[in-house]
Amino acid sequence: MLTTEPFFSAPLEPKLQAIRNRLRPGQQVIADWQAGPLAVSAVPGAGKSTGMAGAAALVIARHQLNRRRQLVVVTFTRSAVASIRAKIRSHLRELGLPQGSFLVNTLHGLALNIAGSQPELSGVRADLKAVLQPSQKARFLRQAVDQWIAENPQPFQLLIEGRAFDGEETERQRRQFILRSEILPALAQEVVQEARSSGLSPNQVREISRQVSEEVEFSVLGVAAGLYERYERILRAANAIDYDDMILGALRVLEDPVARQIWQERVFAVFEDEAQDSSPLQTRLLEILSQSETDGSNLVRVGDPNQAINSTFTPADPRFFNDFCDQCGSSERLAILDQAGRSSRIIIDAANFVLNWVNQSSLVGRERAFRPQQIQSVDAGDPQADANPAPEGRGLELLAPRDIYHSAQLLGARALELLKANPDRTAAVLVRQHNQSRFLCEQLQFLQKDHGIVVYDTEQRERRSRVPAQMLALLQFINRPHSPDNLKNALSVLLERQLIPSQDLNALAVDPERFLYPGPLDPALSATQAQIRRKCAGLLRARLELPLFNLIPFVALALGYDASELATADKLTERIVQQVYSQGAHPSLNAVLGVLNDIVLSENFEAVEVEDPEVRYIRPGQLTVITMHKAKGLDWDYVFIPFLHERLIPGQPYVPASAQFLGDFTLPEVARAQIRAYVHGDEVPSVGEAWRRAGELKAAEEFRLLYVAMTRAKRLLWMSAEKSTPFSWNNLEMMQDTAKACPILKPLAQRFPSSLVPC
Structure with a gap:
């Protein structure tokens, strides 16, 4: 006691x-x-x-x-x-x-x-350089996949056949490619992470697999155990360690x-x-x-x-x-x-309402999304300065704009009103996805241009840090365009930069020659595919038309880099030139790729900061655009949370169309649910039950993420669900005119009717 x-x-x-x-x-x-x-x-x-x-x-x-x-x-x-x-x-x-x-x-x-x-007892050297970096771990996982495929042709064939397989060779190649490049590496990553953190060996994972009543021709955990076993073997052979x-x-x-x-x-x-x-x-x-x-x-x-x-x-x-x-x-x-002085009373009440409503709903199934504990205001005389401050305006504002552009317009106008009246206060926009951040920063530039209010994009530094990896992907494609992996990696970068429309990249990458150099007997490309092909052809022409060390600046411009990213690309070029010549190597694209690959694997390349390197996420008079995950641990006077739709919160586990030949589930989520059930002492679920639990786990976490986002606000919490929103934030031209709002918003509006803002 x-x-x-x-x-x-x-x-x-x-x-x-x-x-x-x-x-x-x-x-x-x-x-x-x-x-x-x-x-x-x-x-x-x-x-x-x-x-x-x-x-x-x-x-x-x-x-x-x-x-x-x-x-x-x-x-x-x-x-x-x-x-x-x-x-x-x-x-x-x-x-x-x-x-x-x-x-x-x-x-x-x-x-x-x-x-x-x-x-001598641990088998671990006290040398941080020996710790496996994420990019190195990804390479080891791919090696484990290749070894498993080579040593297990029959189980691999079962995966290829999956369901609805007619033996057609093009479809066989497509399934082989996506299994090798995406599905099995993701499964290996998941089982290595879950099993090692729980102290389970490959043999123990294999034993768990025998407890499962399988609904498919293959054992998910059986395959996972084989991948895990080969990863361990590769790790030991390389004399490397990872964080586990x-x-x-x-x-x-x-x-x-x-x-x-x-x-x-x-x-x-x-x-x-x-x-x-x-x-x-x-x-x-x-x-x-x-x-x-x-x-x-x-x-x-x-x-x-x-x-x-x-x-x-x-x-x-x-x-x-x-x-x-x-x-x-x-x-x-x-x-x-349970006492917190951060937020005004109405924000606390809204957060508590969300907690109680979700726990009483059936949206998270058997998962307990929240521990039933309520936030309380602090006592009078609390030492925290300005504890539980008075709300700004309504304190809680709920809106239903026409579309995402209308939402950005309303958000910008409200932020301008607040920060002009209170320049010593802080404000932030919290988004669920990275590409929403980019959209908002573009739409809100008028605040900085016309009114001097800085719109700080917290994703800028992360995008700069990805410059070496993006360069490596594009230059590997330029060097060996007939490699399906190289083509897919290059297309992934172009898609991430929103330079090509959203597509099934596997379908394009499985046969690079047919896609890049279609013959008269090949099926005609669609207009979108032809557009993507022209982009790739332009990159390949650069190999013939430009001097070697001009390729990186060219690719940087082709990717639409901003000033900071261009400066980072210039710094990267200088370093590559120095290292190529210092090694006495003949200047060639292969030599450049060798140096660039080492830089990416070592992950020690510092991006160039054009702005003040000490800039903070929380600065008075500034509007910070940040993801909900990254906002944890921070707070602002005014918090805006747009784009609250059912497809994202709570969302559903997603099976990509390219992977549906295996079934209506994804292997990593099934493996995670099965391993966690075993660790908790529960009955290990079948594939279908594991997939259902994965959905419950995701829903519970998404509601907790929304709760975290709401509790970042001190004086004003602004939330919106737009009536029209994109099907995918990678393609803003395809809009969904009847988008469903996050299910918590309607009951929240019923509980706080004065918070509804007409728009």
């Missing part, structure tokens, strides 16, 4: 009490922690890091911690590491206590320290009794932030590290399961943290941080 008895030593008691008194009631529960496990479930804006920092200082003072006996604080990102470290140091300076009494790190950083301390190897290596060290005792004597307790994003292996590592001889595990886990928005593309699963909270709650070791 938690205790609140006095524990301060006399000399420091007044200062310690002052730190504690500055905390909210929920935060004080963390500050009063003395030993044993503690779960802290927080709401958005509750001040998790503030509470953790204050509690950390009190723990350090109370137990006289030092370099030999430290408090370990683990968080999710490097930026969060810096923030929490600074807050703890500030408290320790105030108390006059040593700064070496605590350690703040990311979980992978902590695992690498443990694994690298005894490489850090955790596994650290656990191998802690399995040794002597090493475990050394580490446990060094660590007094572990405070974990963002615990909703932990995997089973990560949790196991922290439990062992925080083990105490008398009190069990001195582990304080702080998180918000309602802000778990990574579980559909990472091994994170909020169910693990929810289970931990329930276990701690049964022994009165659960604290709720």
Whole structure:
């Protein structure tokens, strides 16, 4: 049971009490922690890091911690590491206590320290350069796919036949190509990520597959186990490790009794932030590290399961943290941080309404989308400045514009009105997809051009960082245009840059010669395909007409790069020229591709910042355009959330037309659902049931993402669902005139009728 008895030593008691008194009631529960496990479930804006920092200082003072006996604080990102470290140091300076009494790190950083301390036990070198980069991992996964196909011709044939296969050779080639280039690499990526983070070996995945009553001719997890096994083999042969190897290596060290005792004597307790994003292996590592001889595990886990928005593309699963909270709650070791001073009352009420409505609806099936905890306003006299501020205008504004252009017009006018009247305040537009960000930045340029309000596109830096990979894809195509992979990669870049219409790229890439050089007996290309072919032909002509080192500037212009991207391409050209000549190689396109491939694999090329490199997402008088995922952890006075439609939130798992020959499901989602069911101790579902659960998982996460987006707002939350919206944001010409709004908007409008804004 938690205790609140006095524990301060006399000399420091007044200062310690002052730190504690500055905390909210929920935060004080963390500050009063003395030993044993503690779960802290927080709401958005509750001040998790503030509470953790204050509690950390009190723990350090109370137990006289030092370099030999430290408090370990683990968080999710490097930026969060810096923030929490600074807050703890500030408290320790105030108390006059040593700064070496605590350690703040990311979980992978902590695992690498443990694994690298005894490489003979972990099998992991303490060398960050040895960690597999994402592009290298993708290459290893492709190699695993190629090996599996070569060694398993019969199962591969079953995949090719799928359903409705008439034996036609062109269709066979198309299915082979998409299996090798897309479907199987995606399955390998998913099973490697899910299985390794859960501590499952390839053989264990194979055993799980035997528990499944299959509805198709092939076993999804059986194929996945084979891919996983070959990936492990390739990884060992390359003497490389990936991020999961850090955790596994650290656990191998802690399995040794002597090493475990050394580490446990060094660590007094572990405070974990963002615990909703932990995997089973990560949790196991922290439990062992925080083990105490008398009190069990001195582990304080702080998180918000309602802000778990990574579980559909990472091994994170909020169910693990929810289970931990329930276990701690049964022994009165659960604290709720439910007071938040960020938002005005109507925004809090709207967020709470969404939480309750979704949990009571049938849209997420058996999944529990939200932990049932309500955001509460802070008490009078709260130390947070301007806590629960007065709303701006209606506080919550709900609109139904004619189309996306009308929506951008209304949004821009409202942002202009607000920021002109209050230039010291902040504003942001939160979007679900990256291409929506680009559209809005183009539509809102009048704010900057005519009124001096900066429209800051947070995707610009990410687009600049993709310049080397895009160049590699285009130059590989120019060098070997008859490769189906090279053609598809080049078309993918052109599609990403919205330079060609949305198409089934596999159908074009499966036979490059027929597409690029059609003969008189070949089927005629459609008008759209002919347009794409001309774009490709223009790139190929450049190989013949331009000097070698002019190819990158040419491709940069062909891709429509902006000033920053062009500057990055120029820098890339200079580096390639230097490295080609420094290696003594004959200047050739193959030499350029070799250098460029090394740059992409090493992932250490810094993009050029034309604007101030210290620019922030939150700047007074600026309108920031940012994705909902990237907005987590941030807040603004005014938040705009346009394009809220059912197709995106909650959406449905999507089966690409090119992959429907396997069935009405996708292999990665089925494998994920089956592995997670096993890890949670549930019955492993069949393919159809696993696909249904994947849909529920996606719906639950999409509603949590919307909840996160809504709770970024302080004074005004503006939300819209347009009556006409694109079928695909890659092609704005094809509009859907009867787009269905996100299902939460109608009940939200009924609950807050005064928030409806006529337009």
